Amino acid sequence: MSDMFSVFGVSGSALDVYKTWIDAVSDNVANADNTSPTSGPAFQARYIVAQAVPGGPDNTGAGVQVAGVNYGPAGGVEIYDPSDPQADSKGMVRKPDIDMGEQMTALIIAQRGYEANLAVVSRAQSAYQAALSIGNA
Amino acid sequence: MDPTLDILHTALNGLMTRQSVLADNIANAATPGFKASQVDFETALRQAIANGGGAPPTNTATIAPTNAAANAQDGNNENLDSDTLSLSETELRYQAIVNAVNGKFSILKTSIEG
Numbered sequence: 001m002s003d004m005f006s007v008f009g010v011s012g013s014a015l016d017v018y019k020t021w022i023d024a025v026s027d028n029v030a031n032a033d034n035t036s037p038t039s040g041p042a043f044q045a046r047y048i049v050a051q052a053v054p055g056g057p058d059n060t061g062a063g064v065q066v067a068g069v070n071y072g073p074a075g076g077v078e079i080y081d082p083s084d085p086q087a088d089s090k091g092m093v094r095k096p097d098i099d100m101g102e103q104m105t106a107l108i109i110a111q112r113g114y115e116a117n118l119a120v121v122s123r124a125q126s127a128y129q130a131a132l133s134i135g136n137a
Numbered sequence: 138m139d140p141t142l143d144i145l146h147t148a149l150n151g152l153m154t155r156q157s158v159l160a161d162n163i164a165n166a167a168t169p170g171f172k173a174s175q176v177d178f179e180t181a182l183r184q185a186i187a188n189g190g191g192a193p194p195t196n197t198a199t200i201a202p203t204n205a206a207a208n209a210q211d212g213n214n215e216n217l218d219s220d221t222l223s224l225s226e227t228e229l230r231y232q233a234i235v236n237a238v239n240g241k242f243s244i245l246k247t248s249i250e251g
Contacts, residue, residue, distance in 0.1 A: 006157055007156060007157055010157065010160045010161050010164050011160050011163070011164055013164060014163070014164030014165070014173050017164075018167075020166075029225050033180075035154045046210070047231075048166060050165070050166050050168040050169065051168060052161075052165045052171050054213075056161065057156065057157065058154055058157070058196075058198070058200070059200060060157035060158045060161055060174075060176075060200060061158065061161030061162075061164075061165070061174065062161070063161060063164045063165075064165050064168055077207040094227055107169055110167070112217075113166050116163050116166060116167070116217055116221060117163060117164060119221065119224075120159075120163050120164075120221075120224060123156075123224050123225060123228045124160065124228075125158060125229050126232070127153075127156060127227070127228045127231045127232070128237065130231055130232040130233070130235040131149070131153075131235065133235060133239070134235055134238050134242075135238075135242060136239065
């Protein structure tokens with residue numbers, strides 16, 4: 001016999017992971033054009049690492065969790081922009097190495113994943129409500 | 138008493154387990170290396186009914202990995218479309234069986250009250 005209402009925990013964990021992912025992507029995009037002096041590191045994009053959580057009632061799986069964060073290269077890319085106040089003597093500044101297409105793709109995947117799990121919550125709610133109506137005939 | 142209610146009970150348990158597994162599959166739709174699972178309780182339940190002998194076991198669900206090929210470079214083989222569909226189907230079947238349980242109860246009630 002499963003734990004009561006266990007789907008809410010599973011889908012809730014997924015909503016949490018996807019939201020963390022969306023937060024990371026929006027932060028990456030917001031900082032994609034940061035410049036920094038070549039003497040220091042560039043802004044490093046954050047990549048959320050998701051990991052399945054085993055267990056749960058009857059071993060059906062206990063959802064998903066954020067296992068860690070990977071960072072983009074600190075070196076970034078050096079570009080020539082002598083008008084930037086942070087440019088070094090050769091006119092170079094450091095910018096983060098962020099692929100905007102990759103970020104936007106991740107954003108869409110995360111958004112769709114969030115929506116899919118929200119749909120699971122409402123499906124589960126209907127089934128639980130049906131279960132609660134047993135004996136009401 | 139006839140085993141109808143017990144059979145319906147087993148089916149409800151099986152569908153609930155399937156719902157949990159589908160929820161976990163969908164929760165891990167973007168988890169690298171995740172392998173989706175599926176639930177079968179019908180085969181064992183059908184077998185138990187065919188064998189006769191009263192009530193079937195209350196839980197006949199078995200969880201096994203799907204054999205789907207990985208559809209992403211990260212080794213994840215979850216199919217979001219088919220699992221979302223299965224989830225809808227599971228919920229509707231759950232409601233249908235709840236209706237059947239309630240129907241059985243109302244027959245019992247009629248026979249008790251006359």
